[in-house]
Amino acid sequence: MEKISLQELIDAITKATGISKKEADDLLHVFPEIIEEGLKKDGVVKVKGLGTFKLKRVAARAGRNMQTGERVTIPAHNKVTFTPEKDMAEHVNKDFKYLTYKELGEKEASKEKPEKKPPAPPVQKQEAPPPTPVKKEEKPTPKAPPPPPEKPKQPAKKGSFNPYWYIPIVLFIIAVLLVIFYLRACQDEEPPAFKPVPSEQPVLKQAEPAEDTAALKEEEVQEPVEEVVEEPVEEISKVQEPFNYTIERGEYLYQLGGKFYGDSLLWVLIYRENKEILDDPEEVATGKTLVIPALEGSAGNLTRNDSVRISDGYRILYEYYGALEDARTSRFYWGMIRYRP
Amino acid sequence: MNAREFNNALAEKLDITQDEAATLIETMTDIFRKSFGKEGSITFQNFGSFSTKKVEPRKGYSPILKKYVLFPPKRVLEFSPSEKLKDEVKSINLK
Numbered sequence: 344m345e346k347i348s349l350q351e352l353i354d355a356i357t358k359a360t361g362i363s364k365k366e367a368d369d370l371l372h373v374f375p376e377i378i379e380e381g382l383k384k385d386g387v388v389k390v391k392g393l394g395t396f397k398l399k400r401v402a403a404r405a406g407r408n409m410q411t412g413e414r415v416t417i418p419a420h421n422k423v424t425f426t427p428e429k430d431m432a433e434h435v436n437k438d439f440k441y442l443t444y445k446e447l448g449e450k451e452a453s454k455e456k457p458e459k460k461p462p463a464p465p466v467q468k469q470e471a472p473p474p475t476p477v478k479k480e481e482k483p484t485p486k487a488p489p490p491p492p493e494k495p496k497q498p499a500k501k502g503s504f505n506p507y508w509y510i511p512i513v514l515f516i517i518a519v520l521l522v523i524f525y526l527r528a529c530q531d532e533e534p535p536a537f538k539p540v541p542s543e544q545p546v547l548k549q550a551e552p553a554e555d556t557a558a559l560k561e562e563e564v565q566e567p568v569e570e571v572v573e574e575p576v577e578e579i580s581k582v583q584e585p586f587n588y589t590i591e592r593g594e595y596l597y598q599l600g601g602k603f604y605g606d607s608l609l610w611v612l613i614y615r616e617n618k619e620i621l622d623d624p625e626e627v628a629t630g631k632t633l634v635i636p637a638l639e640g641s642a643g644n645l646t647r648n649d650s651v652r653i654s655d656g657y658r659i660l661y662e663y664y665g666a667l668e669d670a671r672t673s674r675f676y677w678g679m680i681r682y683r684p
Numbered sequence: 685m686n687a688r689e690f691n692n693a694l695a696e697k698l699d700i701t702q703d704e705a706a707t708l709i710e711t712m713t714d715i716f717r718k719s720f721g722k723e724g725s726i727t728f729q730n731f732g733s734f735s736t737k738k739v740e741p742r743k744g745y746s747p748i749l750k751k752y753v754l755f756p757p758k759r760v761l762e763f764s765p766s767e768k769l770k771d772e773v774k775s776i777n778l779k
Binding site for chain 1: 763
C-alpha cells in the first residue's frame, strides 16, 4: 500500500484544473474542515463522488481496562462511519469484480473445517481389495466399530463436489461395491452375520437403507469393509526415521500421507520437506524421489514438534494458494489453525 | 449536510462560485478515485485517513440464497478518523 502525500495530490489537482498551488493547498485543507463542521452540525455529510460520512451512536457497554483488568463502563458516545459511494466502491474493487460466491455443501459449511478429509478414505479403499469379501465381513465383529459409520459416508458425498480428483476413486469404489454385492447375493443374503455385532452402528445404518433402494444397500455393505482396513493402517503409521521414497504412477501426496502416517491430512509434512522439488502440490510427477520426514508421535497423538511442522506446512500452502487467489486457500488456513500447537 | 450544502460551503470558504466549487470537487474526487484504484492511501492531518483493504474470502450464510457459500475476496475503501476527530465528535447530541 502506497501512501500518497498531500503534495502529490496538490500537484495532480493543479495539473487537472489549472488553479494555483496555493489554491489547491487551500482546497485540501478546507475539505476536511467542512466535513468536520458538517458532522458536528448535522451528523451527516454527503460528498458527491466520494461517499457519506455519518455519526453513529454507540450505546454504553461494559468493558475492561486493558492495563489493570479492572471493570469499567464505556460511556455512550458517537463514532464516525464512512460509506463510499457505489461508483467509488466499484472502482476500488475492480480487480475482484468478476468473482462470485461458490456454494458449499451442507456438511462442509456446518463443520467449518472439512475439505481436506475426503482424500483420506479413498487411499485406504485402494488397499482394501486384496482380502476377500468373506473375510472382511467376519473381521468387523471383534474390532471397534464406533468411528466408521460417519467416515465412509462423508467422502462419498463430498467426493462428488470436486470431480477432478474423485472420479476415478468413485468409479473404483462402485466397482468394489458391485463385486461385494454380487458375492453376497450369491451367498444368500444373511445379514445377521454382522447386524447384531456392533452396538450403535446398525441402528444408524438400517434407518437409512430401509427407506431407500438397492443403491443405498451398497453403502451398507461398504462400511464394514473399511473398518477392517483402517485399523492396520493406524498401526503401520509411525515413521520413525526419514527415508527416501519414489513416487509410483498415480500417487498423490495426500495418499502418501495416509500410507505412511495413517492420516492423509499430514501430507503437508511431505510437501514441506520437498517443496524445492515439487512446485505444484497437486501435480506430483511419477518417478520423483521424495524424502519422507519422520513423525515423532503418531497420527492420533502428535508431539509438539510435529504440530509445529504440520502447521508450518499448512502455512506454506496457505501462502501458495493465497498468492494464486485460489478459493481453496481457506482450507489451508483451517489446517494452520487446527494443528497449531 | 447534503451534497449541495457541502458544495456551497466549499464555495463560500474558498471564495469562489458554486459552479467552480462543483468542478473542483469533481476533479478532486476523481484524483482520489485514481489513487484508491492503485491501492494508495491518503491521510489528512487532524482528520483521518482513507485506505483500501483486502477482505479475504470467507465462508458465510447467504440469506438470499439460503445456503452456505464461500464469498470471494474483495477490496474495500475504509476511512479511519484521527484521534482528534474521534474525541471531538464523541459527545455531540444527535437528534
